[in-house]
Amino acid sequence: MKRPIFLTCIAVAIAAFIWAQQRPADIPGEIKKRGEKPAIAVPDFRGAGDAQRFMNTFNATLFSDLQFSGQLKMVPKTLYPLQIPQQPSDFHPPAAGRSQGIWLTDWSSPPVSANYLAFGYTAVQNNQIVLYGWLYDVAQANATSAQVIGKTYIGSFDETGAKRVAQQFAADILKLFGGVSLMGTKLYFVSDRTGNKEIWSMDYDGSNQKQFTAYRTITNFPAVSADGTRIAFTTYPIRRAANGRGTTEGQPQIFVHSLETGRKLVYYNQEASLSAASDFMPDSRHLLIYSSASGFSQIYISDIDGAGLRALTHSRSLEVEAKVNPKTGSDVVFVSGRGGTPQIYRMSIDGTDVSRLTTGEGDAVNPAWSPDGQHIAFSWTRGYEPGNFNIFIMDVASREVEQLTHGAGRNEHPSWAPDGVHLVFSSKRGRTTQIYTMLADGKGLQQLTTQGNNDNPVWTKTSQ
Amino acid sequence: MSKNRRSHASKIGTALLVLMLFVFASGCGKKKIPPPPPPPRTPAESTATPPPPRSVEKPVIASFTAEPSTIERGQSSTLSWSISGATDMSIDHGIGAVQSRGQRQVFPAATTTYTLTAIGPAGSDTKSATVEVSTAPPPPPPPTGPTLSGGEILQRDAQDAYFDYDKSDIRADARDALTHDATLLKQIFAKEANFIVVIEGHCDERGSAEYNLALGDRRSTAAKEFLVTLGVPADRLKTISYGKERPQCTEANEECWQKNRRAHLSAGQ
Numbered sequence: 157m158k159r160p161i162f163l164t165c166i167a168v169a170i171a172a173f174i175w176a177q178q179r180p181a182d183i184p185g186e187i188k189k190r191g192e193k194p195a196i197a198v199p200d201f202r203g204a205g206d207a208q209r210f211m212n213t214f215n216a217t218l219f220s221d222l223q224f225s226g227q228l229k230m231v232p233k234t235l236y237p238l239q240i241p242q243q244p245s246d247f248h249p250p251a252a253g254r255s256q257g258i259w260l261t262d263w264s265s266p267p268v269s270a271n272y273l274a275f276g277y278t279a280v281q282n283n284q285i286v287l288y289g290w291l292y293d294v295a296q297a298n299a300t301s302a303q304v305i306g307k308t309y310i311g312s313f314d315e316t317g318a319k320r321v322a323q324q325f326a327a328d329i330l331k332l333f334g335g336v337s338l339m340g341t342k343l344y345f346v347s348d349r350t351g352n353k354e355i356w357s358m359d360y361d362g363s364n365q366k367q368f369t370a371y372r373t374i375t376n377f378p379a380v381s382a383d384g385t386r387i388a389f390t391t392y393p394i395r396r397a398a399n400g401r402g403t404t405e406g407q408p409q410i411f412v413h414s415l416e417t418g419r420k421l422v423y424y425n426q427e428a429s430l431s432a433a434s435d436f437m438p439d440s441r442h443l444l445i446y447s448s449a450s451g452f453s454q455i456y457i458s459d460i461d462g463a464g465l466r467a468l469t470h471s472r473s474l475e476v477e478a479k480v481n482p483k484t485g486s487d488v489v490f491v492s493g494r495g496g497t498p499q500i501y502r503m504s505i506d507g508t509d510v511s512r513l514t515t516g517e518g519d520a521v522n523p524a525w526s527p528d529g530q531h532i533a534f535s536w537t538r539g540y541e542p543g544n545f546n547i548f549i550m551d552v553a554s555r556e557v558e559q560l561t562h563g564a565g566r567n568e569h570p571s572w573a574p575d576g577v578h579l580v581f582s583s584k585r586g587r588t589t590q591i592y593t594m595l596a597d598g599k600g601l602q603q604l605t606t607q608g609n610n611d612n613p614v615w616t617k618t619s620q
Numbered sequence: 621m622s623k624n625r626r627s628h629a630s631k632i633g634t635a636l637l638v639l640m641l642f643v644f645a646s647g648c649g650k651k652k653i654p655p656p657p658p659p660p661r662t663p664a665e666s667t668a669t670p671p672p673p674r675s676v677e678k679p680v681i682a683s684f685t686a687e688p689s690t691i692e693r694g695q696s697s698t699l700s701w702s703i704s705g706a707t708d709m710s711i712d713h714g715i716g717a718v719q720s721r722g723q724r725q726v727f728p729a730a731t732t733t734y735t736l737t738a739i740g741p742a743g744s745d746t747k748s749a750t751v752e753v754s755t756a757p758p759p760p761p762p763p764t765g766p767t768l769s770g771g772e773i774l775q776r777d778a779q780d781a782y783f784d785y786d787k788s789d790i791r792a793d794a795r796d797a798l799t800h801d802a803t804l805l806k807q808i809f810a811k812e813a814n815f816i817v818v819i820e821g822h823c824d825e826r827g828s829a830e831y832n833l834a835l836g837d838r839r840s841t842a843a844k845e846f847l848v849t850l851g852v853p854a855d856r857l858k859t860i861s862y863g864k865e866r867p868q869c870t871e872a873n874e875e876c877w878q879k880n881r882r883a884h885l886s887a888g889q
Contacts, residue, residue, distance in 0.1 A: 353865075374865050376829065390833075392860075397889035404889045407860050408833065429859045430837040432830065446834065451841055453834030474834040491831060497786060498831045521828035535828065542785070543826030568828065612829075 194333060195229040197263055197270040197294075198222060199240045201287075204279040210318035214278065214287075217319045221326035222274075224361065224602070226577045226595040227335040231270050237262045242277045244290065244306070247299045260302055264294040271295060272304070274329060278321070285313050287321040291329055304332065336575035342616045343571075343580055344368065344378040344387060345591055349608030355389055360573065360593075360615070362604030368418070373405055377612060379433050381440035382482065384618040386421065386460070388412045388433035388443055408432060410445055412460065424462030434478045438485045444468075444478040455490055457505070468507040474498070477522065480505065482617070483529030489513065489552075491521050500534055502552070513555060518542070526572050526596075527617070533560075533570035533579055533596075547581050549596060560598035571614045572596075580604070582611040679706035679740035684747040686726075686734065690754065696725045697751040699734055706738035706745070728753050770808035770815045771887030777804055778885040781843050782878060786827065788838040790846050794883075798843060801885055802850035809856060816888030819843050821861040822868065824877035829863055836861030843883035858888050 198219050203211045223230045241247060241258045248257035263273045276289040287309040296302035309324050311317030327337030338360040347356045350367065353374050358365040368387070369375050375391040393406040410433045412423040425431045428449040435444045441460050446453045455468040455478045469475050473494040481487040486505045491498050495512065500520045503510040514520035518537035522545075525532055532552055535545040546561040547570045561567045565585035572579055573593075580593045589609045594601045604610075682702040691697050703709055703720045710717045712735050715724060726734070733750040768776070778801050781794035790798065808815055821840030823832035840859035848854045868884075869876035 374862075376865075401889070405860070407858075429841065430833060430861055432833060446830075448834065448837045448841070451838075453837060474831060474838060476830040476834050477828075491828070493786070493831070498828070519827060519831070521831055545828075 193227065193229040194271045195231050195269060196222060196272040196274060196329075197231045197236060197268055198274045199233065199236050201275070202242065202277055203285075204277060206313075207278040207280045207285055210285065210313075210315055211278065213315050214318040214322045217322035218274070218326050220361070221323055221337070221339065222329060224338070224578075224593075224600070225326075225330050225333075225335050225575070226600055227330055227333045228272075231268055235267045237268070241273075241275045243275075243288065244299055244303070249298065260292065260294040260296065260299070263292075272329075274325075276325075278318070280313055283313050285311050285317045285321060287311070287325060289325045289328075291332075305329065335577065336573075338573055338575055338578065341574055341618070343591070343604070343613050344380055344616070345582075345605075345610055345613040346376055346378065347605070347608050347610045349610075355387070356610075358604065362591075362602075365605070365607075369413075374408075377433055378614050379435050379443075380415070380614055380616045381436040382438050382617050383440040384616055385415055385440065386412055386436070387415050388423075388436065390432040410443070410462070412443075422461050426462070426465055432476070434476070435480055437480055438482050444480060444488065446476045446478065455488070455507075468503070468505070469510075470507075479523050479525055479532075481525050481529045482527060487529075487552075489523040489525070489532055491523065500532070513550060513552065514538075519545070521545070522569050524571050527574055527576045533572060533581075535568045535570065535581075547579065547598075560594065560596070569612050573615045574617050578615075580613040580615055582613060677705040677740070678742040679738040679745045680704050681706075681736060681738050681745045681747040684734075684736045684749050686749040686751045689750065690752040691728075693729060693753050693755060694727070696727050699724045699726055699749060701736055701747075703736070703738045703745075705742065706740040708739040709736070711736050726751065769887075770812045773804065773808055774817070774885055774887055780882040780884050781839075781846075783839055783881040783883070785824065785877070785881065786835065788835060788842045790842055794843075795846070798846050798883075799850060802847050802852050805847065805852050805856075805885075809853070815856065817857050818886050818888040819847075819857060819859045820866075820884045820886060821859065822866065822880050822882050822884060823864045824880045825864045825867060825872070826877065827864070829865075832863035833861050836863045839881075839883050 200215045201211060202208060222228055239258050246258050248259060250256055250259055263270045271294065273292045273294050276287060278285055278287050289305065289307055289309060290303060291305035292302040293304050294302060305328055307328065309321040311321040323339040327339050330337050341360045342357050343360060344355055344357050346353050352372050353376060354370060355368040355375055355378050356365060357368050371391050371394065373392045373394050375389055377390045379388045389411055390408050391411050392408050394403050395406050397404045407429050408431065409425045410423050410431050412421045413419060414421055426447060426449055428447045430448040430453060432446050433443065434446055437444065443458050443460060445456050445458060447456055452472050453474050453476055454470065455475050456465055457468060458465045471494050473492060475490055475492045478488050478490040487502060488505055489500055489502050492501050495516060498519050498521055499512055499514045499516055500523050501510055501512050514536065519542065520534055520536045522535040523532045530551060531549050533547060533549050536548045537545055540563065543566065545566055545568050546559055546563065547567045548557050548559050550557045565583040567581055567583045570579050570581040577596055578593055579596055580591060582589050582591050589611050590603055591605045591610045591613045592601055592603050682704060684701040686697045686699050688697055700723045706720065709720060713732055728751050731752045733748050735746055735748045738745045779797035781790065781797045784791065805817060819840040821836030823836050827835065840861055844857045844859050847857060867880045869879040
């Protein structure tokens with residue numbers, strides 16, 4: 157009962173799993189996440205000739221992508237048989253109870269006990285790297301019915317190409333299990349490693365970290381549009397001083413940049429001592445913000461250029477961090493101090509039907525919708541001293557919560573991966589704050605950053 | 621011709637002889653008659669009024685001086701005097717009755733002539749002494765550099781207003797600090813016509829970054845509203861929230877957190 161996120165899926169998952177074993181070639185992609193995860197064996201692939209040069213990269217990428225997905229149980233390589241198949245013709249059924257070579261049961265029986273086997277090889281053709289990849293359901297009686305995937309992938313003949321074909325193969329495998337590949341998705345986050353807080357980007361696995369802004373002030377709170385074309389954030393714009401001597405920091409304002417060109421786009425900030433970006437609407441054409449024009453920070457919605465501003469809340473308390481349900485586009489969760497300490501509330505997009513979601517204990521902040529619009533992840537100090545946040549998940553319909561971190565560091569700013577299975581968040585577990593990913597059950601923790609302080613990660617909803 | 625010369629000579633000789641006889645004859649006559657005695661000297665007064673008693677003298681101011689006789693404004697001069705034979709002695713300009721011998725320090729604001737009057741039964745005497753007061757020269761320029769700018773005064777003298785955790789109410793101590801600041805700001809504004817003050821709102825590290833941004837904004841606005849009620853012109857006050865981005869103190873304890881929960885005044889540009 158403590159894991160509502162997966163509860164509804166368990167029955168389906170078991171049924172689908174049994175069914176999948178019977179008709180593997182037609183799996184519609186609904187073997188689900190928890191309980192018995194399918195076990196997969198992924199022996200190292202080898203390359204013919206020059207292709208071998210990039211096989212370390214290939215094998216590392218394939219294994220980690222599958223493992224990182226959280227959808228599969230990875231069988232340790234030490235348990236594998238000595239003879240590894242490279243193509244379907246390597247399989248030979250036993251005759252008269254005697255082994256004739258490699259067979260499916262080598263992989264389905266102990267100690268491997270895999271449900272699936274990924275195998276294949278690469279070669280160089282026309283100065284490109286070509287992957288021949290197969291996925292077998294090793295519980296099947298014969299090799300033909302065992303084949304789930306048999307596909308050719310082509311990439312450039314270098315590290316990047318080897319990595320790319322591995323990611324594509326992994327993505328195809330994950331699709332079978334209802335997973336969304338995170339390949340090509342990016343994270344935007346805030347880093348102070350240059351001395352100023354700037355927006356940075358990185359790949360979902362922490363590689364390829366790049367600086368996006370260079371405003372040399374305090375830049376914070378990134379939000380990325382669902383179509384992946386725009387990023388909004390909040391910064392203290394540097395202006396030339398009115399007296400001509402040096403520069404001065406303006407009040408915090410919303411900036412919108414194109415993610416295609418990197419350039420700043422027009423956004424008109426209303427006259428207020430504070431305006432901060434919060435979330436894009438699912439249409440990518442409107443923005444939820446909070447602004448203090450009334451003297452108290454309140455939730456507003458505006459067009460993508462700041463026009464058409466409309467207040468959604470009208471309280472004399474502080475309201476920040478409005479996030480819209482990506483599925484419905486009509487439910488908004490936000491943080492309000494109207495009841496005392498900051499708590500998470502829900503309202504309709506027109507500002508009506510306000511109700512509190514959290515219990516009123518501690519500080520509850522940083523709400524983030526799951527891609528399916530059923531859950532929110534958030535940061536809560538419930539059970540801890542002020543400032544000691546942990547990551548929680550709530551099933552919004554039932555308001556049941558599950559605590560994912562338990563006092564290790566100060567954990568904030570959860571954001572869901574597009575697969576609905578991973579969360580990225582920031583945690584101060586030593587002297588610095590760093591970005592981590594984990595599965596939505598709190599397992600599989602991985603640290604993505606190390607330089608400076610890194611905070612406020614948001615996972616893009618699309619590949620770029 | 622010789623006959624004429626001889627006749628002139630005989631006429632002069634005759635005249636001389638007559639003259640000599642006359643002189644001789646008169647000289648012999650004075651010796652014979654003595655002059656009368658002089659009349660007794662009898663002055664009119666001594667006979668008209670009785671002589672005065674021997675102890676009564678006419679008052680005499682032997683000396684009356686001012687030392688130094690030239691001073692700068694604010695400095696003093698000393699009057700000294702010595703009088704004899706007077707029963708009633710006074711100096712004007714408010715000094716009043718004095719003894720027959722004495723000193724008195726005076727601080728005239730402008731050049732003043734003091735008059736000492738001594739009156740006795742036998743008369744009176746006056747003497748004057750003047751103290752010249754020169755206007756002081758303008759003070760020298762301040763020893764170090766130019767005068768403090770409004771921003772420097774703020775930095776030196778402005779007081780932070782402190783807040784409770786998660787609150788933006790102006791506490792009693794914050795009220796005192798802001799009242800002090802209001803006086804300071806009015807002085808600065810009187811001197812610098814274009815001076816703008818930025819009220820920074822800060823928070824401790826425990827809340828979320830987003831909520832603290834809003835809370836710091838509220839704190840700076842509350843401080844501004846309070847200053848305006850004290851008569852500080854609102855159009856000279858800007859607010860900015862730094863949330864928890866610019867902590868004054870970075871340790872994780874209440875003493876440090878309290879230092880960070882503040883509204884702080886700085887010079888705007």
